[in-house]
Amino acid sequence: EAQVTQNPRYLITVTGKKLTVTCSQNMNHEYMSWYRQDPGLGLRQIYYSMNVEVTDKGDVPEGYKVSRKEKRNFPLILESPSPNQTSLYFCASSRHLRGSPISYTFGSGTRLTVV
């Protein structure tokens, strides 16, 4: 089954303790992206990657890092989490055709709480 898999689904952590949220897709998509969803704000893009070893900042990158060493994986790293990073996180991937994305698939989400 074609899917984007995020882990963990739920995570409670303490301020300052480094964590990684994993994202993996099995569709050979070039493009991957991370969003955070907050009440009243919709979804905002954190980072994106157009292909392996190509990453760039989205609208709200502060406090986050990403890497894209392999096509299928795009982990989100919080080096020193803070309470304002408490949110619902979504990973997404997209297939391109002639340079344009033609479909997006979202993961099921990771609910992160930083205390």
Added chain:
Amino acid sequence: GDSVTQMEGPVTLSEEAFLTINCTYTATGYPSLFWYVQYPGEGLQLLLKATKADDKGSNKGFEATYRKETTSFHLEKGSVQVSDSAVYFCALRSGANSKLTFGKGITLSVRP
């Protein structure tokens, strides 16, 4: 920059009522437009899309028409069901980085 504005919610309707959820956008160039739905406890699913002016996207009884002259992409359904209760997001994509720009989302509750 690009932006999407959705009507304020939440919206509560009775089963079989008519639904309209307004969405307007601001974007450079010619964006593609999307409606995503998020059922309780789940991720986002694509509901429908339109890639150029006057296109109509449709799925599961929902429809939306890409209106360039009014920069709108309103979602409609003639007869809602309890199972349509969810959060609905309007979104656009433009530019080379494939970024989706989302509206704030609106919660729809349908009562029996």
